[in-house]
Structures are given as structure tokens and as C-alpha cells.
Amino acid sequence: MFADLKNLDVVREGPVLHVAFDDPDNGNVVTEPLLDDLLTVLTALPDLSDVRVLVLSGTGNDFCLGGDRREFTAMVEEDATGEGIRASGDKARRVCEALSASRAVTIARVQGQAVGAGVALALHCDLRVGSEDSRFRLPELALGLPTAWGGALPRLLHEAGAARIRELILTGRAFGAEEAERLSVLHRVVPADQLDDAVRDWSKPIVRRSPTALRVTKALLNSYSAGTRLADPALLDAELMASVIASGHYARSVARGGA
Numbered sequence: 022m023f024a025d026l027k028n029l030d031v032v033r034e035g036p037v038l039h040v041a042f043d044d045p046d047n048g049n050v051v052t053e054p055l056l057d058d059l060l061t062v063l064t065a066l067p068d069l070s071d072v073r074v075l076v077l078s079g080t081g082n083d084f085c086l087g088g089d090r091r092e093f094t095a096m097v098e099e100d101a102t103g104e105g106i107r108a109s110g111d112k113a114r115r116v117c118e119a120l121s122a123s124r125a126v127t128i129a130r131v132q133g134q135a136v137g138a139g140v141a142l143a144l145h146c147d148l149r150v151g152s153e154d155s156r157f158r159l160p161e162l163a164l165g166l167p168t169a170w171g172g173a174l175p176r177l178l179h180e181a182g183a184a185r186i187r188e189l190i191l192t193g194r195a196f197g198a199e200e201a202e203r204l205s206v207l208h209r210v211v212p213a214d215q216l217d218d219a220v221r222d223w224s225k226p227i228v229r230r231s232p233t234a235l236r237v238t239k240a241l242l243n244s245y246s247a248g249t250r251l252a253d254p255a256l257l258d259a260e261l262m263a264s265v266i267a268s269g270h271y272a273r274s275v276a277r278g279g280a
């Protein structure tokens with residue numbers, strides 16, 4: 022069913038669907054074609070009613086090194102008003118919302134580095150396990166950009182708390198698996214060779230649950246979670262990103278080699 026996808030490796034094991042970013046030579050960076058492939062898989066899930074678990078992972082050494090800066094810069098050069106960035110940001114939001122709202126329980130399997138958009142994609146999964154050597158970073162501000170991709174900021178603030186996330190975003194410092202677990206960015210940390218075992222430990226009981234009860238429970242969790250936020254400005258992410266791009270700060274930051 023997903024044989025034509027060029028940016029994802031999709032393998033089905035009964036009620037478990039494994040979806041892996043498949044560009045290890047480039048750190049599994051997030052590109053427009055990758056987002057298109059993710060939307061293809063996620064919009065097909067309702068037709069795969071017996072799939073109870075979706076595992077999101079990355080091939081190679083790293084989970085995902087964030088957005089493709091070359092593609093991003095090309096979009097800016099093509100249209101300095103940020104229209105391409107606006108369209109891309111809207112697509113990113115739809116991907117993240119589809120991950121969060123999926124009928125299947127979504128599990129992020131994180132190894133190596135998760136940067137920027139990679140952090141956002143992992144955060145929108147229901148459960149997240151990382152290897153002991155996994156590292157996370159939110160470098161947007163150093164690149165002259167706001168933290169406005171896929172609804173990552175409200176999700177981070179809700180899951181981890183405003184004070185700690187404020188420090189991570191303003192400084193852009195990397196943080197490891199142990200701190201990620203304390204912040205609830207990860208639910209569990211294991212040795213790298215036990216990542217698959219941890220995913221199976223979560224998947225086994227989930228696939229035995231009533232599909233109706235599972236679907237309703239996920240809907241309730243998402244609803245109550247959203248209800249505890251004063252506001253969720255994720256719909257504005259693409260507009261905010263485009264506005265900053267149009268100001269020229271991103272182009273100047275790239276010229277300086279900011280990171």
C-alpha cells in the first residue's frame with residue numbers, strides 16, 4: 022500500500038505499523054516530500070482499522086536532524102514574502118495534528134539526535150522512548166526563527182512546563198535523555214539495543230485493547246489535555262514563521278552561519 026513512498030520505510034507487523042524516516046545520509050531531515058509522505062500514511066490510517074499502534078522512528082544514527090535548511094533557504098530565495106514557508110508550515114501543522122489525533126496509539130522511537138522539527142514530530146506522539154545517548158535541541162532562535170513549527174511550542178509548554186522550556190528555547194542548548202525524561206519529552210530511557218524491546222513492551226498490551234475503547238480514550242485524553250491550555254496558537258505557526266522570514270532576519274542569520 023505504501024510501496025511508492027520515497028522518504029519513508031513503512032513496514033506492517035499485524036496491528037503495528039512501523040514508519041521510519043529513510044534518509045540516514047542526511048540525518049533524516051524534514052523536507053516537503055517527507056511531509057507529503059507522512060500525510061499519505063496518516064490519512065490512510067482510518068482505512069487500516071486493525072492498525073492499533075504506529076511506531077515513528079528514524080533509520081541510521083539519528084532520529085531526525087530537523088528541517089532541511091537548504092530547502093528552507095531555497096523557499097526564502099524564491100519568495101522573500103514567505104509564502105512558501107507559510108504553505109510548508111501549514112502542512113507541518115497538519116502532519117503533527119494527524120499524529121496526535123490518530124486512532125492508532127503513536128510511539129516515537131528516538132535514537133541519536135532529535136533537533137527542531139524532529140523534536141516536534143516526536144512530541145506529537147502519544148508515547149516516547151529514547152536511547153540513553155539521545156540528545157535534543159531547539160535551535161530555531163539561533164537561526165533567526167521563532168519556535169513555530171507544527172504546534173511544537175504549546176505542546177512543549179503543556180508537557181514540560183513553561184519555565185524549563187523558556188530556558189531551552191532562549192539558549193538553544195542541547196539536552197540529553199535523562200533531562201528529556203525529567204521534562205516528559207521522553208517517557209522512558211533505555212540502552213540503545215533495548216529500544217525495540219521497549220516499543221514491544223508498550224505495543225503488546227495496546228493491541229489487545231478494544232479498538233472502540235482505545236479510540237474514545239485517545240479522544241478523551243486529547244480533549245482534556247487541550248482543555249488545560251489557556252490558548253493553543255498552533256494555527257498561527259505558519260503565519261508567524263512567514264512574517265519573520267519576510268523581515269529578512271533568517272537570511273541574515275544564514276549568511277552569518279548561525280546555528
